[in-house]
Amino acid sequence: MSAAPGTTPGAPAAAGAGTALPVATARRTGAVLVAAARAHRRTLVLALVTTTVASAGLVLVPLLLGRVVDAVVADLGATGGQDAGQQGRLWLLFGLLAAAAAGTAVFAALARAQSERLGVEVAADLRERVVDRSLRMDAERLERAGGGDVASRVTEDVELFTSSTELVATVLTSLVTVVLAAAGFAALDWRLALAFCTVFPVYALALRSYLPRAAPLYARERAVAAERSRVVLESLHGARTVQAYGAQEQQTARVEVASGRGVGAALDALRTFARLSVSMNAAEAIGLSALLLTGFHLVRAGAVSVGDVTAAALLFHRLFGPLGVLLLSFDDVQRAGAALARLVGVADTEPPPAQPHRDVRHPATLTAQGLLHAYAQGAPVLHGVDLEVPAGGTLAVVGESGAGKSTLAALLGGVLAPSGGRVLLDGVDLALLDPQQVREHVAVVTQEAHVFTGTLRADLTLAAPGAGDVELLAALAVVGADAWAAALPHGLDTRVGAGAHPLTAAQEQQLALARVVLRDPALVVLDEATAEAGSAGARELEDAARSVLAGRTAVVVAHRLTQARACDRVAVLEHGRLVELGTHDELVAAGERYARLWRTWSASAPPAAGGSTGHPGVTGRQPPGHPGHDRAWVVEG
C-alpha cells in the first residue's frame, strides 16, 4: 500500500461547515502503516516469505517449459531418432515442473491466508483506535469538525479500508511476481529482461495521465454518491411528509436529478478507466513485440535458444494478469490510501491526558466564576456568569432562544471548556479533571435522545456496565418507565431502537433519565431534556425529571416554565448575561423579565393550574435540609 496522497480533500459535502479534522500526510500514513504491520511481525514475515516462494514457483514454470522446448528441439535434431539423454532430461524437467506446480499451489494458499490475515489484523487495530479516539475526542475539536466528518470517517472510511484487505493479498502477490519475473528474464538473458522492461515506461505514461485526472473524478463520484444517498434516505425517512404534501413527483424528480448526477460522474470515471485499460493492452502489445524481436535477433546471433525465447514469451503471457492487477488496482490502492490517511488523521489525535484523581463529594456544590465563552471565530456567547448551586439544590436556567442557555449548560456540565472563568464542583476546578473523571461526577442530558441499538438491558448497562436486573428495573421505576418496560415482549431483553421495537420520544428520554439514575452523579445538567415529547408526554417527563433530581445538585435548562417553577432557584439569561436570579416567586414578584415570561406562559392557562406557588406573596418551596443555602445562590454581576 503505497502513495497515500496527503492532499486528499478533507470532508465531502456531507460534512458541512466547520473545520474538518486533520488528514495525515503520505509520510505519516506510511509510517503508521509500517508500525501497524510491525505489531504483527510474525504474520508479516510469514506473508512475505510465502508470497515470495509462491511467486517464484509461478515464474519458474514458463522457464522450465522453455527448457522443455529446447530439449524437444534438440531431440528432433538428433538424427531423427530418439535421444536417450534428451529423454532423461525431459523426465527431469517434468519432475521439476510437477514439484513447481505443487509447491506454487501450497505456497499460494499460505501466502493468501497470511497476507489477508495481516491486512485484517492491521485494519482491526486501526479501526479500534479510530473509534476510541473519535469517542474521546475533545469537545472543541468535535464541535468544530461537526459530527458528520467524524461519523463518515468512522463508518465509510473504516469500511473502505477494511474491505481493501483482500487488495493487500492480490497486490502483494502481483508485485512480487512481477519483480521475480524480471529476475527470470534476466536469468534467460539480460537483453530479454531489458525488452520486458519496455512495458514500464508505457505504464508510467499511462498512470501519469490517469492519476491526476482520476483523483478529482473519484472525489466527485464520492461526493455525488453521498448526495444521492442523502436524497434517497430523506425520501424514505420523510415518505409520510412527502405523501402529506402530495409532493411525490417533486421528490421523485429530486431523486432523479441526484441519481442522474451520479450516473454522469460514474460515466466520467468509467471513460478514464477505459482509457487506462487501453494503455494496459498497449503495454502488453509493445512488451510482447519487443520480446519476440529481441529474441529473434538473439537466436540469430546464437546468444539464446529457441526455448529461451519461448520461455520469455510464455512468462510474459502469464504476467498479463499480475501486471493488469497492479495497474488497474492503482486507484483502489489510492482510494484505500486516502481512506487510511483520513483514519490516521483521527487516530493521531491525542485524547486529553489523564489527570490525578481528586475527590468530589456527591451531591456536590456547583460554583461558576466569571464564565466567558465564545465559539471558534464567533462573537462571545456568555459574558461573565457567576453563580453557585448548593449541594442538593436545583437551578433552572431560562431565557429566550439564543440567550446562551445551552452554552451555559455545556460549560457547567463540563462538555465544553470555558474560554474564561472557572467551574468548580465541590471546590474542584473541572479544568483539573480529565473527561473521564468529569463524567464520573457530572451527567448531561440534552433533548438529543438516542436509543442505542440492541436490547434494553444493553442500552442501560452502557451507563452502568456492572448493573444487575434489580438495579436496572429500579432505575426504570424512578423515571416511571417500569410499566411500559414490563410490557415489552421480552422485558429487558427486547431489542429497542432503530429497526427494532420502536420507542416514543418520551420513552427515549425516560431511558436517558434512567441512565442518569444508574450513574448516580454529583451533578446533573438537563438541557431541555423534556422538550420533544408533546404536551402530555412532557408532563410525564417532568415528573420523571423531578424524581431523578431529588436530592441531587442539578441545573435545568427549561422552556417549559412549570419545570423552572419546580426548581429551587431560577436564573434568567439574556444575551449571555445573568440578569435575574431568585426563587420563582421572588422573580414573579419582582415583575421584571421572568415575570413577563411567566405571564406569557400562564396567560391563557387555567387559573387553577397555577396553583398556590404561582402567586406572589406565597412562600416558595425552599430546599430543605441544606443549612448553607441562604448564603449560597450568589449572583455577582
Added chain:
Amino acid sequence: MTPSRRLLADVLRRRRRPALVGCLASTVHQTCEALVPVAIGLVVARAVATGDTTAIAWSVAGVLALFAVLTAAGAYAFWTIEGAQLREAHHLRVVVLRAVLHRPPTSADLRDGDVLSVATSDTRHTAEVLALLGYLFSASVGMAVSAVVLLRVDALLGLGLLVAVPLLVLGLQRLAPRLERRVRTRQEAAGLAAATAADLLAGLRPLRGFGGVPEAVRRYRTVSRTSRDAAVGAAGATAAVVGAGTLATGLLLLGTAAAATALAVRGRIDVGELVTVVGAAAFLADPVRTITSCVQGLAVSRASAARVAALLADGPGDVPGPRSAATGAGEAAAAPGEPAPLVLEGVSAGPLRGLDLTAAPGEVLGVVTTDTALADALTGVLGGRRTPEAGTVRLGGLDPARDPVATGRLLVEPHAVHLLGGTLREALSTGTPGGAGGPGGRGPALLERALTASAADEVVRARPGGLDAELLERGANLSGGQQQRLALARALAADRPVLVLRDPTTALDALTEDTVAAGLRDLRHGPGAPGGRTTVVLTTSPLLLARCDRVVLLTADDPRTGTRTLSGTHAELLAEPAYAAAVLR
C-alpha cells in the same frame, strides 16, 4: 413469466442496443485473447526458430494488429456495457423510489434499511444482467475458439482439454459453498461492527453526556474482534480456493505440456504448435472462470430483480410515469373550489368511537384530547393513513382518502418533522403550484409571510446564505425548535384550504410560541388571507388554544359510550375540570 423474469426481460428490451453492440464487441475481444497464444506459437515456429527476417516483420505487425483489435473491442465493450448498466440502475432506482413514495398511505411501514438496499444495491445487481449475459456469451465464444485451435493441432489432445478444463472448474466450484458461508459470516460481522460504530457516533453526544464512552469503546472492541476473526476465517477459505485453483491449473498445464511434448517428440506436432497448446491450456481457464462467475452472478441478479419486482408490485397497481403522475395531489390543490367544511360523521378508529366533528370554512378549530391515542387516531384518519372502521370523512362532499381533488385541498402536517432537501429553500418548497415553492401563484411573497408567521424568518436570517444555506441530513445543523418552525413555515407556504396541525409548537419557548400562535392565525385568517381557509390544531397548548375560534375536547373515558365531545371557546372550557387538566401546564 415470474415478475423477476419479466423485470429482467424489460431491462434487456430497454437496453437491447447497447447490450447487443457491447456483447458483439466483447466477443471480438475474447476471440482475440484466445488467439494470443496461437500468435506466440506461430511467431516462435515461423520466425524465431527459422531466423527469417520477413517472417519476423510480418509477425510483429500481426501481433500489433491483433492487439489493436483486441484493445479497441475490449475498451468499447467495457464502455458500452458498463454505461448501459449505470443508466439502467439509475432508471430502476427512480422507478423504485417513485413506487415507494406512491404507496397508499394506509400500507404498512417499510423498513427504511430494506428499501434503501433495494433502491441502491438491488437495482444495481438487477442492471448487471446486461453485463453478465454479454460476458457469458463472449466467454463461451472465446472458449470455442480455443477449442477449435486445439482440435486443429491434435484432435485427441483438444478433446481431452475440452473435457478436463470444465470438469476441473466445476470441481473447484464445490469449494464455493464453504467459501460463501465464511464470506457471509465475515460480511455479517463486518456489518455489525460498522453498524455499532455508526450507532455510537449517532448517539455520541448523549453517550458522552452520561459517561458511557469507556463501555462503548469496550463494546466496539468486542464486535471488531469478532469481525476480525470472521475475516481471518474467510481468508482461510479463500486461501483454500486459491490453492486448489493454482494446483488445478498447474496440473492441467503440466498434463497438457507432457502430452504435447510426447506428440512433438514423435514429430506429430511442431515446436510452434507445442507452444500454442501450452499457452492455450493456460488461457482456457480464463473463459471457463468467467462463465462460472457469470452464472453465479445471474443468480444474484435474479434474486435482486425479485426483490425489486416485489417492491414495485407492492406499490400502487401501476406506477405512474412522470407525465400521468403530474395530475397528483399537488396539482389538484390549485383546482378552484368553493370553501367547504371538513365533516367527520360517526368515525370509529381504534380508541375513537362514533366521532362527529365539523370544521367550518374560515374557522380555527382547536382539538384537545385527554389521551394522545385519540389524537393519533384522529390525525391518522384525517391524513388517510388509517381507514376508519366506521363512519365517513368528507371535505366538500368528497373523501380526501380517495378523491385526489379533496386530498389536494387538505394538508395534515405530521408532528414528526422531516425537512427534505439540501438547502432551506428546497426544504420549504413542496411543489404546490400556486403555493410558495411552485411556479406562478403568490410565490416568494407568500413564503416570506409564512416564514414570518412561524417565526422561522430569524432561523433563515441567522444562516449564512439565507434560504440557500445548506441543510444537513435529518436537519442535523438545526435545533429541534428551528426544525419545527421551518416545518410550520412549509405547511403555511403550501397554502392549502384545509390545514391540520399536530402539536406544532412543542419545541418552542413560551415567547416564540406566542408569536407563532398569533402569526399562524393572522396568516390564514387575518386581513389579506384568501378567506374560507380552515385550520385545525390538535394541541394542549393554552397559547394556541386561546387563539382558536372554537375548541373541542375529545374524551374517551368509556369505550361503550363512544368518544364524548365538548365544544366551546378556550375560556369557556377552562371551567371544565377534564379540559383544565388536559391543558394544565
